[in-house]
Amino acid sequence: MQSTEKKEKQYKRQLVNFRINNKDYALDIIKIIEIISFKDVTPIPKLPTFIEGVVELRGLVIPVIDLKKRLGLTLAAGGRPNHILIVKIHGTKIGIIVDEVREVIGVEEGSIQSPPELLKDRDSEYLMGICKFRENLILVLDIDSLFTHDEKNVLGLIKER
Numbered sequence: 001m002q003s004t005e006k007k008e009k010q011y012k013r014q015l016v017n018f019r020i021n022n023k024d025y026a027l028d029i030i031k032i033i034e035i036i037s038f039k040d041v042t043p044i045p046k047l048p049t050f051i052e053g054v055v056e057l058r059g060l061v062i063p064v065i066d067l068k069k070r071l072g073l074t075l076a077a078g079g080r081p082n083h084i085l086i087v088k089i090h091g092t093k094i095g096i097i098v099d100e101v102r103e104v105i106g107v108e109e110g111s112i113q114s115p116p117e118l119l120k121d122r123d124s125e126y127l128m129g130i131c132k133f134r135e136n137l138i139l140v141l142d143i144d145s146l147f148t149h150d151e152k153n154v155l156g157l158i159k160e161r
Contacts, residue, residue: 012106015131017138018083018098020068024138025098026105026131031143033086033093035101048151055084055095062086063155064095070146071126087143092156096143105138107131112140 015026016035036057041064043053050069054061064084068075084095112129128142147155 013109013112015105015107015138015140016085017102017105017133018085019100019102020071020098021073022099024102024133024136025067026138026140027085027087027143028140029104031087031089033088036084036086036095038081038084038097041095041097047154051154052097057086057095060093062093062095064097065155066097068097089143089147089155090152092152094155105133107133 014029016029016032017024017026019025039055041053041055044051047053050065052064052066055064056062079099081097081099083098083101085098085101086093086095088094112131114129115127126141126143126146128140128145131138131140
């Protein structure tokens with residue numbers, strides 16, 4: 001009985017599970033403001049290649065990044081992304097293009113394992129951990145660590161234009 005009560009009291013983290021190139025990723029739901037269907041992005045020249053441009057959302061101009069490009073993943077031929085995650089990073093709303101949003105999942109806090117030591121370097125600081133959910137390994141991203149200081153400044157400047 002006591003172990004059952006302990007399990008019920010364990011904290012479950014809510015993650016938004018999404019796919020990129022048929023692989024599972026997740027973000028903490030607390031960081032996501034909303035999820036919208038993919039819409040055309042207006043490009044802005046001379047920005048880092050992973051910044052696709054901006055979209056208008058209810059009167060606000062929001063910078064949009066392509067998560068595939070930011071993570072250095074290959075771009076799948078012919079596939080069009082289905083969703084944009086609207087997140088808030090240090091007070092700035094940013095859109096993140098993903099292929100498909102799957103579902104909100106609840107995972108026990110202890111089930112998110114730190115990345116193996118081999119994967120820990122400055123190019124993978126964005127990786128909060130890895131968890132298993134329904135036989136799939138999911139890479140849990142730390143959205144606040146996804147960009148360098150300079151990239152955060154560029155994204156903030158886009159919003160102010």
